[in-house]
Amino acid sequence: MRIAQFHLLLVFIVVLAACNYNKKEETAPPYLSAKEAVQLNQLVYKGDSKAAFAKYAPDYEVVFLPEALGGNYAIIAKRKKTEQYALVIRGSVMKFSNEGFQNFILQDFNIFKIKAWPYADSVKEAHISQGAYIGFQNLLQLRDTATGLTIKEFIEQKIPGNASLVITGHSLGGNLAYPFAGYLKKELATGKNKYLQLITFGAPAAGNAAFVKDMEGKFPDAERYAASMDIAVVFPDVKKIGDLAKITGLDSVLQLGSLNINGIDTELNAKNLLNIGGEILKRTGVINETNEYVQSNKHLRLLTNKNDSIIKNTLSADALFDRAYFFHRIDAYAELLGGKALED
Numbered sequence: 001m002r003i004a005q006f007h008l009l010l011v012f013i014v015v016l017a018a019c020n021y022n023k024k025e026e027t028a029p030p031y032l033s034a035k036e037a038v039q040l041n042q043l044v045y046k047g048d049s050k051a052a053f054a055k056y057a058p059d060y061e062v063v064f065l066p067e068a069l070g071g072n073y074a075i076i077a078k079r080k081k082t083e084q085y086a087l088v089i090r091g092s093v094m095k096f097s098n099e100g101f102q103n104f105i106l107q108d109f110n111i112f113k114i115k116a117w118p119y120a121d122s123v124k125e126a127h128i129s130q131g132a133y134i135g136f137q138n139l140l141q142l143r144d145t146a147t148g149l150t151i152k153e154f155i156e157q158k159i160p161g162n163a164s165l166v167i168t169g170h171s172l173g174g175n176l177a178y179p180f181a182g183y184l185k186k187e188l189a190t191g192k193n194k195y196l197q198l199i200t201f202g203a204p205a206a207g208n209a210a211f212v213k214d215m216e217g218k219f220p221d222a223e224r225y226a227a228s229m230d231i232a233v234v235f236p237d238v239k240k241i242g243d244l245a246k247i248t249g250l251d252s253v254l255q256l257g258s259l260n261i262n263g264i265d266t267e268l269n270a271k272n273l274l275n276i277g278g279e280i281l282k283r284t285g286v287i288n289e290t291n292e293y294v295q296s297n298k299h300l301r302l303l304t305n306k307n308d309s310i311i312k313n314t315l316s317a318d319a320l321f322d323r324a325y326f327f328h329r330i331d332a333y334a335e336l337l338g339g340k341a342l343e344d
Contacts, residue, residue, distance in 0.1 A: 028164040028195035029082045034301070035337045037199045038088060040077055042171040042330050042342050044088045049075050064144045064154050072138035072176070074169075076154065083163035085338055087151065089139065089180065091202075091330070092169030111293065117179065119186040120214040128179050129209035129293070135176045137181070150179075152188065161191045167198050170330045171232060174203025174224075184200060185218045198222035198299075201333040204235040205293040212296045222299040227336060229305035229327040232246055233295070303336040304334060 032040075034121040038055060046052035049060050057077075061086075066077030113130035114291045120126040128136075144154055159165065167184065198219045201279035203226075215222070226233035304325055326332060330340035 013115045019299050028162050029084050031164045031195075031197040032079070032166045034088055034199055034225060035339055037166055037168045038086075038170075038201055038225075038330070038334045039202060039339055040086050040088045041091075041168060041173065042334055042339075044073070044075055044090045044173070045093075045330065046244040053077065056187070062152065063158070064149075065146070066144055069141055070134070070138040072135050074139055074151065074173075076159075083160055085159055085163055086166045086168055087155075087180075089167070089169035089173035089177050091169060091173035111241075114208070115225060117182075117211050117214075119179075119183045120210070121186070121217060123210050123214040123217070126207065126210040126214050128211055132175055132179055132206040136179045139176060139180055140183075152184065154207070155184070155194050156189050163194070164195045164197065167196065168200060169203065170201040170333065171203065171328065174200030175206045176205070178206045178211075181222075182211075182218055183216055199225070200233050201225045201330065202227065202230050202328050204232055205295050206294060207294075209294045211333060212294055216296055216298050220298070222296070223301050224296055224299035225303055225337070226295075227303045227305050227327050227332065228334075232328045234260055271305065295306070303333070304335070305332075 039199065040060070043052040043056055046281075049065060052062050053062050060077045062075050062077055063078045064087075065073075066073070068090075071093060072090070074087060077086050077088060078084070093170055109273070111129045111131060115126040115130055115133040117126040117128050140150065140152075143150055147154065147158070150159060155165065167177050167181040169175070177198060177200050181196065185193050196219070198215075199222065203224065335341060
């Protein structure tokens with residue numbers, strides 16, 4: 001009798017140990033930190049991703065490498081010694097100059113039309129901007145040059161279920177990281193969407209309050225880094241843009257005097273770009289009481305810029321745009337998080 005009891009006890013211990021072992025096997029490694037993610041965002045802007053990683057981040061390897069499509073580009077990087085992955089979505093390709101930053105602010109975002117967002121869970125009336133939707137569609141079509149797989153297919157077929165995966169991007173890349181992360185959380189095969197995290201830097205708003213609510217439900221611990229002097233992170237909130245433009249001095253150079261826009265009557269207030277943008281958003285129905293572009297305060301991680309060097313009254317328009325872009329660039333975010341700028 002005692003022998004039988006001993007055998008039962010032994011079997012119980014073995015089963016319990018096996019369960020604990022399996023439990024440990026299912027535990028994902030930690031997500032890459034914001035400091036680690038921002039470095040990967042610096043590298044995705046380099047022309048040759050594999051060479052850039054080999055030079056600046058030899059602990060990582062690029063495992064998903066596509067050709068850019070419609071100006072959109074993303075890679076998947078893996079830490080060599082662990083199952084830690086990052087999907088890094090590149091922001092706007094621009095010359096690092098005031099001309100590039102003006103294009104970014106004045107031209108880069110197609111926000112005057114909205115698209116219904118089909119990948120929300122229980123939230124209704126979620127929308128994202130037309131520009132974000134176009135970029136999202138381009139990302140869906142990216143294919144790894146080695147395997148021919150899309151991003152979703154690559155995650156499902158090549159990344160272990162117990163790996164951690166950070167979806168991250170800077171600027172337009174961060175703007176697109178929000179819908180793409182939401183899509184992956186919703187559409188990845190069972191067991192492949194458990195260990196996802198979202199980290200963005202300097203990202204403009206992608207959608208409305210319903211979209212943000214859905215994303216906060218999907219990613220309660222997401223991190224949205226916004227520098228205090230970066231005007232891009234409040235775009236396209238006209239009031240917040242105006243407030244920050246006054247601080248940085250940009251309001252003094254955004255005066256347009258007169259402007260002709262087809263389909264907009266002469267009653268349009270054309271005193272400055274911000275008024276024009278606000279009125280167009282209202283008249284086209286993009287902005288209303290229940291459907292305006294917003295950012296997640298829950299996800300917000302505010303980084304404070306030093307602004308005592310700004311002498312806005314004595315700077316030229318070019319100098320002001322240069323200064324505005326200085327606060328937005330990815331190297332600035334890296335420095336605020338304890339990293340450093342990368343040489344060209």
